[in-house]
Amino acid sequence: MGGFLYLSSTEKQPQEKVAYRVLGKTGIRMPVITMGVMNTDNPNLVRAALNAGMFHLDTAQTYQRGTNEAMIGEVLKGRPRDSFAISTKARLPNDRNTGLYLAEATEEAYTKKIDTSLKNLGLDYIDIYHHHNVWRRESAFYEPIMKALEKAKKAGKIRFIGITTHRNEPEVIRAAIDSKVYDVVLTAYNFRQQHGPEVKKAIAQAAEAGLGVVAMKTIGGNIRGSYASETIDARAALKWALQDPNVHTIIAGFTTFDQMNLDLAVMKDFALTQSEKNHLRRAKLFSGLYCQGCGQCLGQCLKQLPIPDLMRAYMYVYGYRNLVEAQDLLFSLNLPSEFCGDCSSCPVKCLNRWNVSARIQDVVHLREVPSNFIA
Ligand code: SF4
Ligand code: SF4
Numbered sequence: 001m002g003g004f005l006y007l008s009s010t011e012k013q014p015q016e017k018v019a020y021r022v023l024g025k026t027g028i029r030m031p032v033i034t035m036g037v038m039n040t041d042n043p044n045l046v047r048a049a050l051n052a053g054m055f056h057l058d059t060a061q062t063y064q065r066g067t068n069e070a071m072i073g074e075v076l077k078g079r080p081r082d083s084f085a086i087s088t089k090a091r092l093p094n095d096r097n098t099g100l101y102l103a104e105a106t107e108e109a110y111t112k113k114i115d116t117s118l119k120n121l122g123l124d125y126i127d128i129y130h131h132h133n134v135w136r137r138e139s140a141f142y143e144p145i146m147k148a149l150e151k152a153k154k155a156g157k158i159r160f161i162g163i164t165t166h167r168n169e170p171e172v173i174r175a176a177i178d179s180k181v182y183d184v185v186l187t188a189y190n191f192r193q194q195h196g197p198e199v200k201k202a203i204a205q206a207a208e209a210g211l212g213v214v215a216m217k218t219i220g221g222n223i224r225g226s227y228a229s230e231t232i233d234a235r236a237a238l239k240w241a242l243q244d245p246n247v248h249t250i251i252a253g254f255t256t257f258d259q260m261n262l263d264l265a266v267m268k269d270f271a272l273t274q275s276e277k278n279h280l281r282r283a284k285l286f287s288g289l290y291c292q293g294c295g296q297c298l299g300q301c302l303k304q305l306p307i308p309d310l311m312r313a314y315m316y317v318y319g320y321r322n323l324v325e326a327q328d329l330l331f332s333l334n335l336p337s338e339f340c341g342d343c344s345s346c347p348v349k350c351l352n353r354w355n356v357s358a359r360i361q362d363v364v365h366l367r368e369v370p371s372n373f374i375a
Helices: 043-051 068-076 107-121 143-154 169-179 196-208 234-242 257-268 274-283 307-320 323-332 356-368
Strands: 020-022 029-031 033-036 056-058 085-090 126-131 158-165 184-188 212-216 249-252
Touching (some): 033 257, 043 257, 068 107, 085 107, 107 143, 126 143, 126 184, 158 169, 169 184, 169 196, 184 196, 196 212, 234 274, 323 356
Parallel strands (some): 033 249, 158 184, 184 212
Antiparallel strands (some): 020 029
16 A cells, blocks of 8 residues: 555555546546646656556646647557557637637637647547636537537547536536537536535536546645645545545646655545545635636726636646746736736735735746746
């Protein structure tokens, strides 16, 4: 079992075997924890995860400035094609405040994204291709992207079609079910979500409809570290998500071998201990770095800033320690030349009671750092 589980004599002894669940109608049998590769550029860690049986790797075309897919492709060279499954994802230009697509978001552009991912990964087909970062029902049904995905599936470039959502998740999950096009949903799901019961209900409906359900952001905005006085027990947070049988796998974003070993241990025994339950109950009282994605701030800001995206950049910096993703996100936001500093007061009321203006003014400094310094 390794040295990562502390069990008192009264606690249940761990199972010896890794738990597997089937990813809905895709029929893919996966360990309950697999690897989210977003935060690492270390091929040895990815190799070790596959060698340890993690089986499924989740990436995106933009991760690590577009190099993450190619790094994974190198690791996969020479491995039997049925010994791993790959998920990747892409999106097209959209309005950050409405979540709706812009005119340049065409079927052709999305087909190019799929072809680029295939080339980067060096694969003949991708197991799951996700329509990335959707938070509106209308966007889930956006025809040019759906058509590109359906044609790619028919052509054998991808096996299954997925959709990812970090915000307004229940609406997007229900849209995915209604569409009859998506096979898999990848959703934020954690102990900290104030709308957690709604997400749980939507996940149950997705599983009932035969969709595969993959969970992300299960640690609630932190990457196994501490933020100010708050420390999240990753083991407890992962176990919490696995109590839901409709979560087929979690993509865990570990960046060290110790963290990977902790996840491997959780895959063998995810019964929550009383002390872990108490820890999560306490941790839920702090908003930490996790933006609830409620959208209540949108429309309040005098400069119409895309505040949830800015809070995500802030989380990437202080939670994930992933400055590359944070800087890329900031550059993609087309922020006005003046904001926050020239507002006499800030009318934004955040559900988390964050001083969003202070967080924005802090994180935007990252735009001034030359990209090659943080690559
Ligand atoms: S201070 Fe910043 S967040 Fe607040 S209204 Fe002004 S621009 Fe928006
Ligand atoms: S109000 Fe706060 S929690 Fe809600 S979306 Fe805005 S930043 Fe996130």
